[in-house]
Amino acid sequence: MEEQLLERLNAAALALKIQKPFDGRTTLATNKQGKKWKRRDPDALQGMVWHQELGWGSIEAVARYHTGPDSHLHAGGVESIAYTFAIRKNGQVVLCNDLDRAPWSQGYAGRKGDENAEFLSVMFEGFFQGTGVDDPSAGHPNDRQLLSGLVLWRICQDLWKWKAGDLYGHFLFGKPACPGDTLQTVVEAVRFNAPKKRKRKFTTVRQRQQGLKDCGFYKWKVDGLWGPGSRAALIAFQKECGLAADGLWGPNTEAALLGKLEE
Template sequence: MEIQNLITKLPWHPTRRWSVRQLSKIGKIILHQELGEADVEAVNNYHIQPNHISSRGCPHLCYHYAIRKNGEIIQSNELSSVTWHCKGQNTSAIGIMVVGNFNGPGYDMGTSEPTKEQIKSIQFLIEYLQKSFNLSNQDVYGHYHFGKPACPGHDLQKLVEKYRNNLPEGPKVEKSVKEVQKRLNKLGYAAGREDGIHGIKTLSAIRRFQHTQGLVVDGIMGPKTWSRLIELTK
């Protein structure tokens, strides 16, 4: 599988450029979705104009890589560039954007799902970057880990959690999970059906609850998270 280098071919902002980091600073990979149905070129043009990220426009496409629907992998910036894809993480993270508009936690306006070709390319690119920078599966994140619950969407979040070994294989029905779902739903965190299956919706709901409560966002219903949940649903 090849990576197409479009760093110089995609238009740049007339004057703005990224700051530069040492490659030794790289410690994580963050997966994003486009949240739209444009192509890579259109997203790049949006970014270099005044936009929601910067009223002055960004230097270039705000990700290091983009993956088209046909699975083609595009490199859009040097890995030494500090792009603006995830607030607070840009100095240490590689950003990957998957083209498409996918349903995600709190966002049900999706118009597509990741293609099989995109999934294969994501896995290839993650493995390539892991080998290049000696990164583990625990160094693979989604934007939802850092305050954007809907990104990169349910399917890609499930993929990320499998890398991170946080998603159980197969259904596992437990009374405690049903209780967690019931209490999260009561507070409006949309944990899905109260079926005792610790799936992606339940995991997303736990993370959102932890984020709003100022807890460690690890998706684990540990003692502190459970105590806070009990307190708020008495």
């Protein structure tokens, strides 16, 4: 699946004229004696969490710190950088770990331990302004990073069929300053402003004919005239759904048609 992800990221990079993705799994610092990450089923991934680098200077520097003897993650270091992906300041998406590794996990909303280990963690290179950050050197992610982050999210969302609410910021896991104000705003925009499907209505004859036509029951022109053909189509639909085949339009028929169209 890693190769499929990189291929789609590469295609998106070419189309949008942004930096091509990079496979950093063999180039970033590792520690064979470090604590091993929990293994997971990549097909069962539940969402994505955005982080910021917090001033280490580069992805490579973070990897050296995480795997080194002074790592706060574990005495003696961990086996690899604690993120699945990272996004450089030039917008390049870097694959940092195999998808079957759970390199970052933390309790969330009352959950403890590594119960949220089934998330892809993404680190944005840079030191960004956020809640509790009182440092004039802190800035914001640039447009290239934001575009690449959203491209990565959209590709993963499509692959795993995630909902808009499956994108998180580290701030939702008790880290107010991470991933910073700008990324937090983007996360919240994705989570809470997802386009909503308009519920179809069947208040007119045309709408009812079109609904029956879309389900394959009405074979004639949608003309807004309720005649024998329309009634026959409705009865056939009612029989198919196990409803009373009386040719009358009621709430049960409408609910069944809505359900059929949303399948």
